[in-house]
Amino acid sequence: MIKKLFNEELTSFRKNFDFFVNLYNIKKLPQTLLFTGEKGIGKFDLSYHLINYILSKDEDHKYDTKSYKVNPNNKTNKLILQNVHPNFYFISTKDNKKNIDISQIKNLKNFLNISSFNDKPKIILIYESEYLNLSSSNSLLKSLEENYDNVHFFLIHDLKKYLIPTIKSRCIKFKFYLNGDELKERINKLLDNQYEQLNSDFKNKYLSPNFYKDLFLYCQKNNLYLDRIDLNSLLADIFLKKNFKKNEFVLNNFFLLTQLFLHNRIKNQPNEEKYYFLTKHLAQRFNDVIKYNLDFESYVIEFKYLAYNEK
Numbered sequence: 001m002i003k004k005l006f007n008e009e010l011t012s013f014r015k016n017f018d019f020f021v022n023l024y025n026i027k028k029l030p031q032t033l034l035f036t037g038e039k040g041i042g043k044f045d046l047s048y049h050l051i052n053y054i055l056s057k058d059e060d061h062k063y064d065t066k067s068y069k070v071n072p073n074n075k076t077n078k079l080i081l082q083n084v085h086p087n088f089y090f091i092s093t094k095d096n097k098k099n100i101d102i103s104q105i106k107n108l109k110n111f112l113n114i115s116s117f118n119d120k121p122k123i124i125l126i127y128e129s130e131y132l133n134l135s136s137s138n139s140l141l142k143s144l145e146e147n148y149d150n151v152h153f154f155l156i157h158d159l160k161k162y163l164i165p166t167i168k169s170r171c172i173k174f175k176f177y178l179n180g181d182e183l184k185e186r187i188n189k190l191l192d193n194q195y196e197q198l199n200s201d202f203k204n205k206y207l208s209p210n211f212y213k214d215l216f217l218y219c220q221k222n223n224l225y226l227d228r229i230d231l232n233s234l235l236a237d238i239f240l241k242k243n244f245k246k247n248e249f250v251l252n253n254f255f256l257l258t259q260l261f262l263h264n265r266i267k268n269q270p271n272e273e274k275y276y277f278l279t280k281h282l283a284q285r286f287n288d289v290i291k292y293n294l295d296f297e298s299y300v301i302e303f304k305y306l307a308y309n310e311k
Contacts, residue, residue, distance in 0.1 A: 010049045010068040012042035034171035036157040040210030086117035092127040099133040130161035144170040197227035218249040244297045
Protein backbone atom coordinates (compact mmCIF):
# COMPACT_ATOMS: atom_id res chain seq x y z
CA MET A 1 0.00 0.00 0.00
CA ILE A 2 2.60 2.58 1.08
CA LYS A 3 4.89 1.84 -1.86
CA LYS A 4 2.19 3.07 -4.25
CA LEU A 5 1.74 6.32 -2.33
CA PHE A 6 5.18 7.90 -2.23
CA ASN A 7 7.98 8.85 -4.62
CA GLU A 8 11.62 8.15 -3.75
CA GLU A 9 12.53 11.76 -4.53
CA LEU A 10 10.79 14.66 -2.83
CA THR A 11 10.03 17.18 -5.58
CA SER A 12 7.64 19.50 -3.73
CA PHE A 13 7.76 21.16 -0.30
CA ARG A 14 11.52 20.84 0.17
CA LYS A 15 11.67 24.03 2.24
CA ASN A 16 8.94 22.61 4.45
CA PHE A 17 10.93 19.41 4.80
CA ASP A 18 13.99 21.36 5.93
CA PHE A 19 11.85 23.27 8.41
CA PHE A 20 10.49 20.09 10.02
CA VAL A 21 13.92 18.43 10.04
CA ASN A 22 15.28 21.40 11.93
CA LEU A 23 12.41 21.23 14.44
CA TYR A 24 13.12 17.55 14.99
CA ASN A 25 16.86 18.08 15.44
CA ILE A 26 16.34 20.77 18.07
CA LYS A 27 13.70 18.55 19.74
CA LYS A 28 10.79 20.88 19.03
CA LEU A 29 8.82 18.81 16.53
CA PRO A 30 5.19 18.76 17.79
CA GLN A 31 3.73 15.48 18.94
CA THR A 32 0.76 15.72 16.57
CA LEU A 33 0.92 17.24 13.08
CA LEU A 34 -1.98 17.71 10.67
CA PHE A 35 -0.93 18.18 7.04
CA THR A 36 -3.91 19.54 5.11
CA GLY A 37 -4.30 20.57 1.47
CA GLU A 38 -5.61 19.45 -1.91
CA LYS A 39 -5.46 15.70 -2.50
CA GLY A 40 -2.49 14.60 -4.59
CA ILE A 41 -0.21 17.64 -4.16
CA GLY A 42 2.48 15.79 -2.20
CA LYS A 43 1.50 15.87 1.49
CA PHE A 44 2.05 12.13 1.82
CA ASP A 45 5.44 12.37 0.11
CA LEU A 46 6.53 15.06 2.57
CA SER A 47 5.35 13.00 5.54
CA TYR A 48 7.01 9.79 4.39
CA HIS A 49 10.32 11.49 3.60
CA LEU A 50 10.36 13.18 6.99
CA ILE A 51 9.52 9.91 8.75
CA ASN A 52 12.24 8.11 6.83
CA TYR A 53 14.73 10.82 7.78
CA ILE A 54 13.86 10.45 11.47
CA LEU A 55 13.89 6.65 11.65
CA SER A 56 16.92 6.07 9.40
CA LYS A 57 19.10 8.78 10.91
CA ASP A 58 21.69 6.37 12.37
CA GLU A 59 21.55 3.71 9.67
CA ASP A 60 24.14 2.88 7.00
CA HIS A 61 21.91 4.01 4.14
CA LYS A 62 20.20 6.90 5.85
CA TYR A 63 17.99 9.46 4.14
CA ASP A 64 19.84 11.64 1.62
CA THR A 65 19.11 15.22 2.70
CA LYS A 66 21.14 16.74 -0.16
CA SER A 67 19.13 15.17 -2.97
CA TYR A 68 15.94 14.72 -0.91
CA LYS A 69 15.80 11.00 -1.67
CA VAL A 70 14.86 7.85 0.18
CA ASN A 71 17.66 5.33 -0.32
CA PRO A 72 16.06 2.07 -1.57
CA ASN A 73 18.66 0.15 0.48
CA ASN A 74 17.57 2.01 3.58
CA LYS A 75 16.70 -0.49 6.35
CA THR A 76 13.85 1.65 7.65
CA ASN A 77 12.30 1.88 4.18
CA LYS A 78 12.50 -1.89 3.65
CA LEU A 79 10.90 -2.65 7.02
CA ILE A 80 8.09 -0.14 6.47
CA LEU A 81 7.31 -1.52 3.01
CA GLN A 82 7.14 -5.00 4.54
CA ASN A 83 4.89 -3.64 7.29
CA VAL A 84 7.23 -4.90 10.04
CA HIS A 85 8.96 -1.77 11.32
CA PRO A 86 8.73 -1.93 15.15
CA ASN A 87 8.50 1.86 15.59
CA PHE A 88 6.13 2.71 12.76
CA TYR A 89 2.36 2.33 12.59
CA PHE A 90 0.33 3.07 9.45
CA ILE A 91 -3.42 3.61 9.35
CA SER A 92 -5.57 3.95 6.22
CA THR A 93 -8.89 2.62 4.98
CA LYS A 94 -8.80 -1.12 4.45
CA ASP A 95 -9.73 -2.71 1.11
CA ASN A 96 -13.46 -2.46 0.41
CA LYS A 97 -13.97 -0.27 3.49
CA LYS A 98 -15.28 3.30 3.38
CA ASN A 99 -13.94 4.35 6.76
CA ILE A 100 -11.11 3.86 9.22
CA ASP A 101 -12.83 1.76 11.86
CA ILE A 102 -12.41 1.62 15.61
CA SER A 103 -10.55 -1.72 15.58
CA GLN A 104 -7.64 -0.03 13.82
CA ILE A 105 -7.43 2.58 16.58
CA LYS A 106 -7.58 -0.13 19.26
CA ASN A 107 -4.61 -1.83 17.59
CA LEU A 108 -2.84 1.54 17.58
CA LYS A 109 -3.27 1.75 21.35
CA ASN A 110 -1.57 -1.62 21.70
CA PHE A 111 1.31 -0.29 19.61
CA LEU A 112 1.60 2.77 21.84
CA ASN A 113 1.79 0.61 24.94
CA ILE A 114 4.78 -1.36 23.65
CA SER A 115 8.24 -0.05 24.49
CA SER A 116 10.12 1.77 21.77
CA PHE A 117 12.73 -0.26 19.88
CA ASN A 118 16.32 1.01 20.26
CA ASP A 119 15.02 4.19 21.90
CA LYS A 120 13.96 5.45 18.50
CA PRO A 121 10.82 7.60 18.12
CA LYS A 122 7.51 5.84 17.58
CA ILE A 123 5.68 7.31 14.61
CA ILE A 124 2.04 6.96 13.61
CA LEU A 125 1.01 7.95 10.08
CA ILE A 126 -2.73 8.29 9.40
CA TYR A 127 -3.45 8.57 5.67
CA GLU A 128 -6.77 10.16 4.61
CA SER A 129 -7.72 11.07 8.16
CA GLU A 130 -11.02 12.44 6.81
CA TYR A 131 -12.20 8.81 6.68
CA LEU A 132 -12.12 8.41 10.45
CA ASN A 133 -15.70 7.67 11.47
CA LEU A 134 -17.26 9.00 14.67
CA SER A 135 -16.28 5.98 16.77
CA SER A 136 -12.69 5.80 15.52
CA SER A 137 -12.35 9.60 15.85
CA ASN A 138 -13.47 9.55 19.47
CA SER A 139 -11.14 6.68 20.25
CA LEU A 140 -8.22 8.41 18.55
CA LEU A 141 -8.89 11.60 20.50
CA LYS A 142 -8.03 9.84 23.73
CA SER A 143 -4.59 8.95 22.34
CA LEU A 144 -3.99 12.42 20.92
CA GLU A 145 -4.74 13.96 24.31
CA GLU A 146 -1.99 11.93 26.00
CA ASN A 147 1.52 13.30 26.43
CA TYR A 148 3.89 10.64 25.17
CA ASP A 149 7.64 10.53 25.31
CA ASN A 150 9.24 10.34 21.86
CA VAL A 151 6.02 9.73 19.89
CA HIS A 152 4.83 11.62 16.80
CA PHE A 153 1.48 11.49 14.98
CA PHE A 154 1.20 12.56 11.32
CA LEU A 155 -2.34 13.03 9.98
CA ILE A 156 -2.87 13.59 6.25
CA HIS A 157 -6.08 15.43 5.37
CA ASP A 158 -7.84 16.30 2.10
CA LEU A 159 -8.78 19.97 2.45
CA LYS A 160 -12.06 19.45 0.59
CA LYS A 161 -13.33 16.79 2.97
CA TYR A 162 -14.67 16.98 6.50
CA LEU A 163 -12.56 16.25 9.56
CA ILE A 164 -14.22 16.61 12.94
CA PRO A 165 -13.17 19.81 14.76
CA THR A 166 -12.10 17.96 17.92
CA ILE A 167 -9.44 16.07 15.94
CA LYS A 168 -8.22 19.33 14.38
CA SER A 169 -8.07 20.98 17.79
CA ARG A 170 -5.60 18.36 19.06
CA CYS A 171 -3.17 18.93 16.18
CA ILE A 172 -0.72 21.55 15.02
CA LYS A 173 -2.07 22.25 11.53
CA PHE A 174 0.03 23.05 8.46
CA LYS A 175 -1.74 23.93 5.21
CA PHE A 176 -0.02 23.10 1.93
CA TYR A 177 -0.67 24.27 -1.60
CA LEU A 178 1.11 24.42 -4.96
CA ASN A 179 1.38 27.64 -6.94
CA GLY A 180 0.29 27.69 -10.59
CA ASP A 181 3.64 26.68 -12.08
CA GLU A 182 4.25 23.95 -9.50
CA LEU A 183 0.78 22.54 -10.05
CA LYS A 184 1.19 22.52 -13.82
CA GLU A 185 4.59 20.81 -13.52
CA ARG A 186 3.18 18.12 -11.26
CA ILE A 187 0.19 17.51 -13.55
CA ASN A 188 2.47 17.29 -16.59
CA LYS A 189 4.46 14.54 -14.91
CA LEU A 190 1.27 12.61 -14.25
CA LEU A 191 0.04 13.08 -17.82
CA ASP A 192 3.32 12.24 -19.53
CA ASN A 193 3.69 15.90 -20.62
CA GLN A 194 0.29 16.09 -22.33
CA TYR A 195 -1.24 18.92 -20.30
CA GLU A 196 -1.02 21.47 -23.15
CA GLN A 197 -2.89 19.08 -25.46
CA LEU A 198 -5.83 18.70 -23.05
CA ASN A 199 -9.23 20.05 -24.03
CA SER A 200 -10.06 23.32 -22.27
CA ASP A 201 -12.85 21.47 -20.40
CA PHE A 202 -10.15 19.90 -18.24
CA LYS A 203 -7.96 22.96 -17.70
CA ASN A 204 -9.40 24.12 -14.45
CA LYS A 205 -7.36 25.43 -11.51
CA TYR A 206 -9.71 23.67 -9.07
CA LEU A 207 -8.91 20.19 -10.39
CA SER A 208 -6.43 18.29 -8.23
CA PRO A 209 -3.43 16.32 -9.52
CA ASN A 210 -5.21 13.14 -8.47
CA PHE A 211 -8.04 13.91 -10.88
CA TYR A 212 -5.59 14.09 -13.78
CA LYS A 213 -3.89 10.90 -12.68
CA ASP A 214 -7.25 9.09 -12.58
CA LEU A 215 -8.29 10.59 -15.93
CA PHE A 216 -5.03 9.46 -17.55
CA LEU A 217 -5.50 5.89 -16.29
CA TYR A 218 -9.18 5.83 -17.33
CA CYS A 219 -8.27 6.86 -20.87
CA GLN A 220 -5.54 4.23 -21.06
CA LYS A 221 -7.84 1.44 -19.89
CA ASN A 222 -10.71 2.49 -22.16
CA ASN A 223 -8.73 3.17 -25.34
CA LEU A 224 -9.41 6.90 -25.31
CA TYR A 225 -6.99 9.53 -26.56
CA LEU A 226 -6.30 12.02 -23.80
CA ASP A 227 -5.61 14.82 -26.27
CA ARG A 228 -8.87 14.24 -28.18
CA ILE A 229 -11.56 13.89 -25.53
CA ASP A 230 -13.70 16.67 -24.12
CA LEU A 231 -16.11 16.53 -21.21
CA ASN A 232 -19.09 15.44 -23.32
CA SER A 233 -17.23 12.57 -24.96
CA LEU A 234 -15.89 11.42 -21.59
CA LEU A 235 -19.39 11.39 -20.09
CA ALA A 236 -20.71 9.61 -23.18
CA ASP A 237 -18.09 6.88 -22.71
CA ILE A 238 -19.05 6.50 -19.03
CA PHE A 239 -22.76 6.19 -19.92
CA LEU A 240 -22.02 3.73 -22.73
CA LYS A 241 -20.02 1.34 -20.53
CA LYS A 242 -22.48 1.49 -17.61
CA ASN A 243 -19.76 0.52 -15.14
CA PHE A 244 -20.82 3.02 -12.49
CA LYS A 245 -20.37 0.73 -9.50
CA LYS A 246 -17.09 -0.87 -10.47
CA ASN A 247 -14.95 1.84 -12.03
CA GLU A 248 -12.83 3.75 -9.50
CA PHE A 249 -12.48 6.82 -11.72
CA VAL A 250 -16.25 7.14 -12.06
CA LEU A 251 -16.89 6.53 -8.36
CA ASN A 252 -14.28 9.05 -7.27
CA ASN A 253 -14.86 11.76 -9.86
CA PHE A 254 -18.37 11.63 -11.29
CA PHE A 255 -19.74 14.36 -9.02
CA LEU A 256 -16.84 16.59 -10.04
CA LEU A 257 -17.58 15.89 -13.71
CA THR A 258 -21.22 16.87 -13.22
CA GLN A 259 -20.15 20.14 -11.62
CA LEU A 260 -17.78 20.89 -14.51
CA PHE A 261 -20.55 20.09 -16.98
CA LEU A 262 -23.04 22.42 -15.28
CA HIS A 263 -20.43 25.15 -14.83
CA ASN A 264 -19.81 25.10 -18.58
CA ARG A 265 -23.54 25.27 -19.30
CA ILE A 266 -23.99 28.24 -16.95
CA LYS A 267 -21.00 30.01 -18.48
CA ASN A 268 -22.33 29.55 -22.02
CA GLN A 269 -26.00 30.06 -21.18
CA PRO A 270 -26.04 32.43 -18.17
CA ASN A 271 -29.78 33.18 -18.53
CA GLU A 272 -30.80 29.51 -18.45
CA GLU A 273 -32.14 29.01 -14.91
CA LYS A 274 -32.38 25.25 -15.40
CA TYR A 275 -28.64 24.76 -14.86
CA TYR A 276 -28.55 26.79 -11.64
CA PHE A 277 -31.33 24.59 -10.30
CA LEU A 278 -29.57 21.41 -11.40
CA THR A 279 -26.30 22.48 -9.76
CA LYS A 280 -27.99 22.90 -6.41
CA HIS A 281 -30.24 19.86 -6.76
CA LEU A 282 -27.51 17.44 -7.83
CA ALA A 283 -25.14 18.66 -5.12
CA GLN A 284 -27.80 17.87 -2.51
CA ARG A 285 -28.56 14.53 -4.13
CA PHE A 286 -24.89 13.57 -4.09
CA ASN A 287 -24.58 14.54 -0.42
CA ASP A 288 -27.54 12.26 0.31
CA VAL A 289 -25.95 9.39 -1.64
CA ILE A 290 -22.82 9.66 0.50
CA LYS A 291 -24.55 10.36 3.80
CA TYR A 292 -27.17 7.63 3.55
CA ASN A 293 -25.20 5.16 1.41
CA LEU A 294 -27.78 5.35 -1.39
CA ASP A 295 -27.48 3.74 -4.80
CA PHE A 296 -24.80 5.54 -6.80
CA GLU A 297 -26.03 4.27 -10.17
CA SER A 298 -29.39 5.94 -9.69
CA TYR A 299 -27.59 9.26 -9.16
CA VAL A 300 -25.71 8.83 -12.46
CA ILE A 301 -28.90 7.96 -14.31
CA GLU A 302 -30.73 10.93 -12.80
CA PHE A 303 -27.97 13.29 -13.92
CA LYS A 304 -28.10 11.87 -17.44
CA TYR A 305 -31.86 12.30 -17.60
CA LEU A 306 -31.92 15.83 -16.16
CA ALA A 307 -28.88 17.16 -18.04
CA TYR A 308 -29.42 15.47 -21.39
CA ASN A 309 -33.13 14.63 -21.18
CA GLU A 310 -32.18 11.01 -21.78
CA LYS A 311 -33.22 7.91 -19.85
